[in-house]
Amino acid sequence: MPANLDAPLVAREALPGPYALLTFAHAAVAREARAGQFVMIKAHTAPEPFLRRPFSIMAVDPGRGTFTLFLKGVGPGSRALIDMRVGETAGCLGPLGKPFEAPPPGAEALLVAGGYGVAPFYMFGEELRAQRRPFHLFYGGRTAPDLPLEEILIEGGYPLALSTDDGSRGTPGRVTVPLEAYLGAEGRQAVLYACGPDAMLHAVARVAQARGLAAQVSLDPWMGCGVGTCLGCVVKIQRPSDARPKWRPACTEGPVFDARDVVWS
Amino acid sequence: MSGRLAVELAGLRLKNPLLAASGTFGYGVEYERLMDLSTLGGIVSKGLYLEPRDGCDVPRIVETPSGLLNAIGLQGVGVRAYVRDVLPRLERHDTAVVVNVCGDTVEEYAEVTRILEDAPRVDAIEINISCPNVKKGGMAFGGDPKMTHEVVAAVRRVTRRPVVPKLSPNVADIALFARVCEEAGASAVSCVNTLLGMVVDVEQRRPRLAFGTGGLSGPAIRPIAVRMAWQAARAVSVPVIGIGGIMCAEDALEFLIVGCRAVQVGTANFVDPGVYERINAGLLSYLDRHGLAGIGDVVGTLAYPGETK
CATH class of the missing domain: 3.40.50.80 (Nucleotide-binding domain of ferredoxin-NADP reductase (FNR) module)
Structure with missing residues (x-):
């Protein structure tokens, strides 16, 4: 089951350019996550931007109770995470979504x-x-x-x-x-x-x-909540059982979809 | 949870003054795996029409400084599916259930309410006369005193449960609308829905939201919401439920101090589903620090400049 925790940053590795690997302690993600799932995460050190951001999980270490994100500092949310120092915490909910x-x-x-x-x-x-x-x-x-x-x-x-x-x-x-x-x-x-x-x-x-x-x-649309309630991240999907395309939240019904069901815009 | 946070609201007893705001908590069941729903005073459902709705085209949300602009357009399952599929699952959670009722017409509001009247587990009806993201109903009703009266009275006639219109901040005089609701038989008023806003993509020279305009929520609107809740609370004798950008106990206390009997937490749910436990703990510690017995002792204690209490 996904858990909402204050996740401390336990390791940080800068890569060339705007990239970094960040490893957080989060027992539920470490234990349960599967490839394709994501976390909603926000650095506590930065009050803005306001919302958490969805990031795919790159790796887990169930023994240590940690998971790793691969980030590119493209906007204020990802940069605030990359600027965290080891020991600082991020609000983190996961693992979320379909793998x-x-x-x-x-x-x-x-x-x-x-x-x-x-x-x-x-x-x-x-x-x-x-x-x-x-x-x-x-x-x-x-x-x-x-x-x-x-x-x-x-x-x-x-x-x-x-x-x-x-x-x-x-x-x-x-x-x-x-x-x-x-x-x-x-x-x-x-x-x-x-x-x-x-x-x-x-x-x-x-x-x-x-x-x-x-x-x-x-799929990677903008997300608000990550748990299917805000309906901000909907994507147009038509499954074989659907009479017509439906807006489905990418956070709970995806982010991984069968490509045949996606109504490409 | 200590009884010190319990509040009485239009005949309902809430174990604490925190309700999850409509549109930010789904139908409640989405969160049951993530948190203990009994930490909430109540859950207000996403807006429900008679029939399922598709909602707006995308993009539907855009982040703003300390806020969120949305035009979701009330995508939803419709009231019958809610009664059949959702309400039974809420049985096992010890929290109040408030259903947010929508309509394109006055008759639809009344019909949705009537369908809910036969359903167990519903504690109150919130009337959505303030959604800015639909072409009919919503804010079009909540921005017109005559229509507001008509919708509230029509819902009042078909239910025995408490009726709580949710007011729009997109009006010049919120006190007038609060009074109209009270006259039409409202048991309480929710104050306020989102502020009408717009964000422009300057490269494309078009609105960022597919709908064009949207509703602004989050801490960005809190001072406006506190002012409006204060004005509404002074204007009517029925309870006011404060809403607007509450992220922590201090924010909730602002609304309580200006006269709100309870509050709704909205956009904060997206940022941290653990927000309720934090706010409740903060409220208790405030009561201790100020030597107050219960949260009711805070309500309406504002010392406004030049006024005697």
Whole structure:
């Protein structure tokens, strides 16, 4: 069950550029979280911005009772978290939302990450490895500095394909370029998983659709509460059982959705 | 929870003066896994119409300095699904249940209330005549004294339960609307709903919310809400429930001191679902510090400049 706790920052690792890894003590998240789930979190040290922010969980350590976030300091909420010092606390509710579901036996998991959307795939890779499921991680960014987790993923032995829009690292072009090359012309048995900007998610959904593959996408709309009550984060979803599209809260019915059900805007 | 925080409100006994405000706590059951609902004096449901509603297009929320601007548009399951699916689940929680009733027409308000009249577990009816994010009903009724009277009287006629209109702050004279509600048979008034606001995306040169305007909540509106609750409390003899940006015990005390019998906590639910326990603890420690027996001793104790109490 999710728990609402004051979570102390226990470790902080600055990465090149605006990125950092933050590790918080939070027993419920550490024990129960699955890849794709998120926390609502806000540094107590900064009264503004007003709301907590949703962040995907990158890793958990049930033994130590901690979890780790991979953050990019893009706005006041993420920067306030990155500026925390070890020992300071953040208000933190989690784990929340629906996780990624492992592929059926015989199918390979292809994880497609855009920029800091790579965060949940670190954890998903660990889960898949524990279940002895084959997977491959496609990690794309605009430029080489937008791939700050490269080293950590290589050290961790993740099967990795890098790409950048400007060609400064890995395959030149969008992350779907190495993905399509990997899929090849043959009908490969695979499930696609995507986390990143909306346009990238949509592109991955089209790749899946064209090849008749299943895809799970992690949507990232603005969230107010994280528990399904404010209805601020709704996304348009039409499941096979729905007569017409419905606004569904991404926080409780997602953030991971079957790509076929998403009504792309 | 100590009886020192108990309040009497329009015939209801609340174990403490904190209610979860409509639209910020779902139907209550969403929070049952996250917190002990019995720490609340009461839960006010999200607004309910006769039929399910889709709500507004997205974006629906935008953060502002110390606040939140929203145009959700009362997306909801409709009153029948609420009675069938939600109310039975609230049976096991020791807290008051207030149902927020909406309508496009006066008749719809009355019909929704009538359906609730046969349902057990409902303790009071809050009338939503102040939502700024719908084209019909809502603020259109709450901004017109004649319509306000008509809606409140129509709901009053079909229920034995306490009837609590929720007032709009988007009027020149809130005291007038409080008096109109009292005359129409209101048992109490909730004061206030969100302030009409707008945030503009300067790059696109369009409103950030898909609906255009929205309702502003959070600490940003608190001084306005306290002033309006104070004006309403002076204008009527029925109890006033203060609402607007309450985040901590001191904020709740401001409303109580200006004359509110109870308060609703809204946007703070989004920031920290643990807010109720903190506020209750803060209220008790305030009573101790000031040597007061119960929270009722705080209500209406404002020493306003130039006035004798």
